[in-house]
Amino acid sequence: xxxxxxxxxxxxxxxxxxxxxxxxxxxxxxxxxxxxxxxxxxxxxxxxxxxxxxxxxxxxxxxxxxxxxxxxxxxxxxxxxxxxxxxxxxxxxxxxxxxxxxxxxxxxxxxxxxxxxxxxxxxxxxxxxxxxxxxxxxxxxxxxxxxxxxxxxxxxxxxxxxxxxxxxxxxxxxxxxxxxxxxxxxxxxxxxxxxxxxxxxxxxxxxxxxxxxxxxxxxxxxxxxxxxxxxxxxxxxxxxxxxxxxxxxxxxxxxxxxxxxxxxxxxxxxxxxxxxxxxxxxxx
Amino acid sequence: xxxxxxxxxxxxxxxxxxxxxxxxxxxxxxxxxxxxxxxxxxxxxxxxxxxxxxxxxxxxxxxxxxxxxxxxxxxxxxxxxxxxxxxxxxxxxxxxxxxxxxxxxxxxxxxxxxxxxxxxxxxx
Ligand SMILES: C[S@@+](CC[C@H](N)C(=O)[O-])C[C@H]1O[C@@H](n2cnc3c(N)ncnc32)[C@H](O)[C@@H]1O
Ligand SMILES: [Zn+2]
Numbered sequence: 001x002x003x004x005x006x007x008x009x010x011x012x013x014x015x016x017x018x019x020x021x022x023x024x025x026x027x028x029x030x031x032x033x034x035x036x037x038x039x040x041x042x043x044x045x046x047x048x049x050x051x052x053x054x055x056x057x058x059x060x061x062x063x064x065x066x067x068x069x070x071x072x073x074x075x076x077x078x079x080x081x082x083x084x085x086x087x088x089x090x091x092x093x094x095x096x097x098x099x100x101x102x103x104x105x106x107x108x109x110x111x112x113x114x115x116x117x118x119x120x121x122x123x124x125x126x127x128x129x130x131x132x133x134x135x136x137x138x139x140x141x142x143x144x145x146x147x148x149x150x151x152x153x154x155x156x157x158x159x160x161x162x163x164x165x166x167x168x169x170x171x172x173x174x175x176x177x178x179x180x181x182x183x184x185x186x187x188x189x190x191x192x193x194x195x196x197x198x199x200x201x202x203x204x205x206x207x208x209x210x211x212x213x214x215x216x217x218x219x220x221x222x223x224x225x226x227x228x229x230x231x232x233x234x235x236x237x238x239x240x241x242x243x244x245x246x247x248x249x250x251x252x253x254x255x256x257x258x259x260x261x262x263x264x265x266x267x268x269x270x271x272x273x274x275x276x277x278x279x280x281x282x283x284x
Numbered sequence: 285x286x287x288x289x290x291x292x293x294x295x296x297x298x299x300x301x302x303x304x305x306x307x308x309x310x311x312x313x314x315x316x317x318x319x320x321x322x323x324x325x326x327x328x329x330x331x332x333x334x335x336x337x338x339x340x341x342x343x344x345x346x347x348x349x350x351x352x353x354x355x356x357x358x359x360x361x362x363x364x365x366x367x368x369x370x371x372x373x374x375x376x377x378x379x380x381x382x383x384x385x386x387x388x389x390x391x392x393x394x395x396x397x398x399x400x401x402x403x404x405x406x407x408x
Binding site: 048049050052071073075077079084085088093095096097098099100103104105106107108110111140144279280281282283 | 285286288289292293294295296306307315316317318319320321322324326327331334336374376379396397398399400401402403408
């Protein structure tokens, strides 16, 4: 199985064709939605939102759409123009930036209440160009991210680590940049359902108050259809072999789905044109 | 890009560190669009301390947008102020044009609402 990040640099891998294929695949959309919900849950935000969040490697907006559903205000950045074009076309609410996270970011200190990143971080560990030094890039990224977060805020990364030493490298650099936290593993006993969330804390919420690393979900979930995105690609080619059951039944997911269908059922809003009814006008 | 996010953004070119020049980024030849959004007063009040008012004022002037010189004493009770603030920072989008850094001169192009923040090799 070859990993996408070994095939080509992200902005080329996610070219126009792949960006369309990726975004239009309902199976991928469901998996990204599920992982985004889990990442937001791990942010441990207080009830009374909305919050100002950052979506790192926002792509075509599959993760951002979930933030929109929750009413959060967000900014997202991605290195692939074709992915961003789709996000813009879909009218996601977030502010989009064409940006290489390995070059760091310039947000003022304490800008965001939290950051999520879904299926992105493994890309940053790759030396896909001669001038790309993963360690340096990770350092640029984590140090500027740390600055841009409110003290005590969290950054949660769902990602597909390649091996233990990659996890060690990422953690080591994040800690050097001031973060604490660690790796949360959901469904550790199921090879297919297993998911990795790097859960980082940008300091304490209050002095002397240590943040606890959340526990991973247990493997009580018997379904093993929740495959990693990397094999989802392969699965797609063998379509029809397996019918996909609904995504995992955590309370938040069900709630979310209920709300979605209620919204859509009641108001008859089509899936991707939620906001086309809004008033827009040019301003001079 | 909404003006709230522009207010958070400084130049991130490596040796561009003069705090008085790298922020706020100056808009050039921009086209704006107003897009309606739900207003949430608690969010606005919570974000106020994070907003650099002087910078927002400067940007608003450039764009011919009216904004009070000062944040009122108790903004939470000032519906008119919150309404203006909402319109300016959450409903005003920059569609096209660019943002220029007065420190290093880097010009960040904005196309289809998306600023290009990519840096050249010598800027990282
Ligand atoms: C699997 S997609 C995930 C997109 C989105 N988060 C989602 O859940 O659908 C991975 C994304 O990471 C982006 N990416 C990879 N390397 C990046 C980098 N150095 N800077 C910014 N984005 C990057 C890719 O362009 C791609 O859009
Ligand atoms: Zn500059």
